[in-house]
Amino acid sequence: MSLNVGLLVRVEAKPGKEEEVGNFLRSALPLAQDEPATIVWFAIRLGPSSFGIFDAFPNNEGRQAHLAGPIAAALMAKAPELLAQPPSIEKLDILAAKLAE
Secondary structure, X not given: OOOOEEEEEEEEEOOOOHHHHHHHHHHOHHHHHOOOOOOEEXXXXXXXXXXXXXXXXXXXXXXXXXXXXXXXXXXXXXXXXXXXXXXXXXXXXXXXXXXXX
């Protein structure tokens, strides 16, 4: 399986909402597991109130399906309540990847 494109989404929790953002991201894992074109998906903590999602796909169609899927919809619905600012969504190209077999 080749990975060609990805997303890096950065989110900043509102003060006092850090734990809720972490829990929200953890709860999205089953949704990512249900997306056949989402080959890798990571929810990450970058700092006390900074979080992110990194995911990768074989092609742009898979990435677009993910962006139109339930994780993105849930994140946008919760953003006003949990986030200090709108999510930063960066589309990226995968130059090289090592995947366990």
